[in-house]
Amino acid sequence: MPDPEPSTVLVVDDDPQIARALRINLSARGYHVVTAHDGTAALKAVAEIRPDVVVLDLGLPDIDGVDVIGGLRGWTQVPIIVLSARGDSTDKVHALDAGADDYVTKPFGMDELLARLRAAVRRSGVSAAEAEAVVETRTFTIDLAAKRVRRDGAEVHLTKTEWRLMEILVRNQGRLVTQKQLLHEVWGPTYDSESHYLRVYVAQLRRKLEPEPSRPRHLLTEPGMGYRFEC
Amino acid sequence: MPDPEPSTVLVVDDDPQIARALRINLSARGYHVVTAHDGTAALKAVAEIRPDVVVLDLGLPDIDGVDVIGGLRGWTQVPIIVLSARGDSTDKVHALDAGADDYVTKPFGMDELLARLRAAVRRSGVSAAEAEAVVETRTFTIDLAAKRVRRDGAEVHLTKTEWRLMEILVRNQGRLVTQKQLLHEVWGPTYDSESHYLRVYVAQLRRKLEPEPSRPRHLLTEPGMGYRFEC
DNA sequence: TAGGTCCTTGACGCGGCCCTGAGGACTGTT
DNA sequence: AACAGTCCTCAGGGCCGCGTCAAGGACCTA
Numbered sequence A, B: 001m002p003d004p005e006p007s008t009v010l011v012v013d014d015d016p017q018i019a020r021a022l023r024i025n026l027s028a029r030g031y032h033v034v035t036a037h038d039g040t041a042a043l044k045a046v047a048e049i050r051p052d053v054v055v056l057d058l059g060l061p062d063i064d065g066v067d068v069i070g071g072l073r074g075w076t077q078v079p080i081i082v083l084s085a086r087g088d089s090t091d092k093v094h095a096l097d098a099g100a101d102d103y104v105t106k107p108f109g110m111d112e113l114l115a116r117l118r119a120a121v122r123r124s125g126v127s128a129a130e131a132e133a134v135v136e137t138r139t140f141t142i143d144l145a146a147k148r149v150r151r152d153g154a155e156v157h158l159t160k161t162e163w164r165l166m167e168i169l170v171r172n173q174g175r176l177v178t179q180k181q182l183l184h185e186v187w188g189p190t191y192d193s194e195s196h197y198l199r200v201y202v203a204q205l206r207r208k209l210e211p212e213p214s215r216p217r218h219l220l221t222e223p224g225m226g227y228r229f230e231c
Numbered sequence C: 001t002a003g004g005t006c007c008t009t010g011a012c013g014c015g016g017c018c019c020t021g022a023g024g025a026c027t028g029t030t
Numbered sequence D: 001a002a003c004a005g006t007c008c009t010c011a012g013g014g015c016c017g018c019g020t021c022a023a024g025g026a027c028c029t030a
Helices: A016-028 A039-049 A065-073 A089-098 A110-130 A160-171 A179-187 A195-209 B016-028 B039-049 B065-073 B089-098 B110-131 B160-171 B179-187 B195-209
Strands: A008-012 A032-036 A053-057 A080-084 A102-105 A134-136 A140-143 A148-151 A154-156 A176-178 A219-222 A226-229 B008-012 B032-036 B053-057 B080-084 B102-105 B134-136 B140-143 B148-151 B154-156 B176-178 B219-222 B226-229
Touching: A008 A016, A008 A039, A016 A032, A016 A110, A032 A039, A039 A053, A039 A065, A053 A065, A053 A110, A065 A080, A065 A089, A080 A089, A080 A110, A089 A102, A089 B110, A102 A110, A110 B089, A148 A195, A160 A179, A160 A195, A160 A226, A176 A179, A179 A195, A179 A226, A195 A219, B008 B016, B008 B039, B016 B032, B016 B110, B032 B039, B039 B053, B039 B065, B053 B065, B053 B110, B065 B080, B065 B089, B080 B089, B080 B110, B089 B102, B102 B110, B148 B195, B160 B179, B160 B195, B160 B226, B176 B179, B179 B195, B179 B226, B195 B219
Parallel strands: A008 A032, A008 A053, A053 A080, A080 A102, B008 B032, B008 B053, B053 B080, B080 B102
Antiparallel strands: A134 A140, A140 A148, A148 A154, A176 A226, A219 A226, B134 B140, B140 B148, B148 B154, B176 B226, B219 B226
16 A cells, blocks of 8 residues: 555634644645635635645634634535634534534643544545545546556546546445535535536546547536536 | 434443443433443443544553553544643643543533533444445445445436435335425425426436336336325 | 636527327227 | 217427537636
């Protein structure tokens, strides 16, 4: 097994001290760290960089932390670990019920936070990895873990967007994925009806992967609803 | 949608007081509670009753708590919430790294534990719930999650409108669905009396799915009222 | 700054799906 | 037996959604 690429952590905290401390510690442990200093930036950052886990301080200047959780849970399952100075029981309950995965009160031990981070990443990784990492069709092979596609032995290069789209379809193989879901997961939660994007990119994938792009056998259209990947 | 069956919680604690307190509180919240008083019993209980979540005290008389976690993680992904009197950072790290999902130190607030329990069940339920969406009849099979219909092994293609209609009827299987409700949910709230639409589309569904379309056995008409799906 | 890749956006033809209307069957009522 | 109401069936026309091609522009790299 090759060394897995480092997990990306989005750290959301308006206190530069804490953000810096987290950045240093997490980076030292091999994580790829991105920081945001308010809720708006956090929501945007999640849509753009797709972190593997979010560490979220509740005391943000612009948006209430619980609303940030809600905004994320509307379209993504990314694990959220809440940091908060308030150890109040009702705060914890609200945050957890809004969709947070864990809740750590400040001051916190870095060891503990790291352990909880590992637990969160491990959990979400298990389900993601469960779907076999390699999917084969008659004409091409997809390695989800390595992010590689081969066709007749030769490697086929997919762009970032093409890959994201392909990955979602493959992870849901056999299932119909709605246009809205695809748009949300590839382009972000603000894209609802730009189905033209899908047409363009599905066409590109078909051109690269299907034996007869005009008669797709694996990337199937369900008119009015979405797309479906079949082996 | 019918009421989901209650989640089963395995409470593992050798202190009868705490075990009792948990049983009372969890039962009051609608959980199905099973208790075990030592590690051996816990391991056996998980294998036998397959709980949806385990609440595990670390101070067990026979087996070290971390080993219990390890014993479970060897074969199951059931969420484990650790309870412990020791708030020591290294204990937390060991338990979490052994595979625990969460760690709560005694004394704990019952509200918080319940919220963490909900979070754990929610997480694991997302993936498990989707699998249970297949409805079978004598002649055809409907997979609600994948949005696909099979008849005698072969795939039957439904259009968007056909599928919407079918889905509503299937989700209300056995129950009568009124024409108005069907029109509202498929064509929108402004459609009240266009029952001709329904006739056309129900006929199409019957033609595609019923063995004898003129003598429907599953898509039944209730004259003057609506339609009903029967397995 | 130049070159390349990639994302976005527009225009256009085509096929399939949704709607619609007409005719007929069935049932219950007067 | 005539009639009204509801339902089933079939077929055609309009239109929306899909696929395709191509060009503009953003971004990165050298």
